[in-house]
Amino acid sequence: MRRKHLIVLACFIVTLCAGVLLISQPAQAMKFFRPPSMLPPEQYGNLLIDLTSTKNKVLPVIFSHWTHRRQYTCEVCHTELEINMMLNSTEMTHVNQKKGLYCGACHDGMTAFSHQADCEKCHNQDPSSFQEKYITYVNRNPFPPTEYGNQIDWVESLQRRLIAPLRFLKEPLSAMTLDRTIEREVGTSVITSAVFPHQAHLEWMGCEMCHPDVFMVKKNGTENLNMAEILKGGFCGKCHLSVAFHLNNCNRCHPGIGSH
Numbered sequence: 001m002r003r004k005h006l007i008v009l010a011c012f013i014v015t016l017c018a019g020v021l022l023i024s025q026p027a028q029a030m031k032f033f034r035p036p037s038m039l040p041p042e043q044y045g046n047l048l049i050d051l052t053s054t055k056n057k058v059l060p061v062i063f064s065h066w067t068h069r070r071q072y073t074c075e076v077c078h079t080e081l082e083i084n085m086m087l088n089s090t091e092m093t094h095v096n097q098k099k100g101l102y103c104g105a106c107h108d109g110m111t112a113f114s115h116q117a118d119c120e121k122c123h124n125q126d127p128s129s130f131q132e133k134y135i136t137y138v139n140r141n142p143f144p145p146t147e148y149g150n151q152i153d154w155v156e157s158l159q160r161r162l163i164a165p166l167r168f169l170k171e172p173l174s175a176m177t178l179d180r181t182i183e184r185e186v187g188t189s190v191i192t193s194a195v196f197p198h199q200a201h202l203e204w205m206g207c208e209m210c211h212p213d214v215f216m217v218k219k220n221g222t223e224n225l226n227m228a229e230i231l232k233g234g235f236c237g238k239c240h241l242s243v244a245f246h247l248n249n250c251n252r253c254h255p256g257i258g259s260h
């Protein structure tokens with residue numbers, strides 16, 4: 001082979017390799033960002049609360065987000081009832097519950113079973129106890145499905161009024177609207193921009209659940225907002241790893257790419 005031909009061949013191979021690399025990049029991104037393994041749908045969002053229980057010789061308390069969020073928006077508990085959005089950080093003792101705080105706001109024997117009886121309904125560490133309840137609930141209500149998390153598309157269920165969660169218990173909070181979708185360019189061709197729709201969130205919560213603690217009130221104002229931090233449970237990962245649709249659903253935030 002002549003030298004000229006060799007050069008042409010070499011150039012061809014380099015171009016081919018670059019092409020293959022470019023095509024396989026999204027797949028690599030997926031591998032690199034493999035989120036934690038998934039729980040069964042009825043266990044996603046369930047918490048085992050143990051700030052005071054074990055210390056006082058009772059079993060930890062089971063709390064299930066999906067059974068409650070079908071009836072109440074996030075802000076009922078996290079704003080009106082002032083329950084922190086962090087496991088084992090709120091003093092939900094019975095002394096406080098008797099004052100009508102936390103679980104006691106509803107578990108008073110009228111709205112829901114009393115916190116002063118049926119101890120084992122809450123002090124129960126068995127997360128699989130929700131399996132039957134979930135199967136019955138999902139069979140009775142044909143929800144639009146999703147692949148991960150609770151496998152229920154909560155956004156569409158709300159839009160189609162298949163659920164009607166209450167916005168408040170006592171203090172009328174009026175739902176806010178903000179038709180502002182933030183598009184965050186990711187600075188790499190590997191993946192499409194990340195999209196943050198304000199309105200889909202405001203159906204469930206008020207501004208204070210994110211501003212100013214989690215995000216700056218300014219586009220691109222939040223520092224270190226990247227996938228590594230999100231996967232550690234920061235920013236979007238605060239909710240989208242534990243309660244809202246799971247990070248595995250790449251395409252719900254990065255429209256146009258496949259799911260993981």
Ligand code: HEC
Pocket residue numbers: 047049063065068069072073074075076077078083084085086087088089090091204238239242243244
């Ligand atoms: C009926 C009450 C209730 C509702 C409704 C509710 N939560 Fe919670 N949430 C709790 C409780 C209780 C905790 C645990 C707090 C503690 O242990 O201090 C919690 C904890 C959390 C945590 C922290 C989880 C962790 O592992 O640290 C997140 C995130 C969260 N909630 C998000 C949400 C979102 C998003 C919604 C709405 C879709 C929502 N919650 C609706 C009661 C509720």
Ligand code: HEC
Pocket residue numbers: 061062063064067068071072076077081092102103104105106107111112113121122
């Ligand atoms: C905003 C009202 C509200 C708050 C706050 C609330 N619950 Fe509930 N909870 C309900 C309702 C309504 C039901 C279903 C009615 C029933 O079973 O009596 C329920 C049901 C339950 C159940 C039965 C299984 C299930 O999930 O359906 C458990 C366990 C439970 N709640 C635990 C808790 C604990 C623990 C807390 C506090 C950390 C809490 N709840 C806070 C309203 C509430």
Ligand code: HEC
Pocket residue numbers: 049050051052053054056058060061092093094095103107113114115116117118119120121122123
């Ligand atoms: C509606 C749910 C619910 C029911 C029902 C319930 N508890 Fe609790 N209990 C809680 C929560 C939430 C805590 C705080 C858990 C934590 O932080 O570890 C708690 C904490 C406790 C504690 C630790 C001390 C304290 O007050 O924080 C004891 C003891 C206790 N419960 C006993 C009981 C007994 C006895 C019964 C039945 C008569 C009962 N509980 C029924 C939700 C419940």
Ligand code: HEC
Pocket residue numbers: 176177178180182184196198201202205206207208209210211215216217218219220221222223225
């Ligand atoms: C679920 C979280 C969340 C909630 C709830 C939320 N925001 Fe935001 N908001 C964001 C994020 C994320 C950004 C973009 C921050 C960035 O790019 O650094 C943002 C940015 C903004 C901006 C800047 C827009 C721009 O173009 O610079 C305004 C204004 C804003 N939010 C107002 C509100 C108001 C008003 C509410 C309540 C009605 C609200 N937000 C509720 C997450 C939220």
Ligand code: HEC
Pocket residue numbers: 153154155194195196197200201204209210214235236237238239240243244245252253
């Ligand atoms: C405070 C909790 C919270 C935070 C923080 C949060 N989200 Fe959400 N997000 C939710 C809830 C709740 C929903 C309703 C759907 C669900 O629960 O699965 C939702 C819905 C969405 C939707 C709508 C999907 C659809 O089908 O229409 C998108 C997109 C989204 N979030 C992206 C983001 C991004 C991007 C961030 C970070 C910049 C973020 N979210 C931060 C709680 C949160």
Ligand code: HEC
Pocket residue numbers: 029030033034035184185186187188190191194225226227228230236237240246247248249250251252253254260
């Ligand atoms: C809940 C929303 C959400 C989901 C789901 C999500 N991302 Fe992201 N992603 C973001 C946000 C927000 C950024 C930061 C954008 C920026 O740089 O401003 C980001 C950034 C990225 C980046 C750019 C590099 C970096 O580290 O920031 C890549 C690559 C990426 N995501 C890949 C993925 C993959 C692969 C999946 C699925 C396994 C996924 N993302 C799921 C919200 C999400």
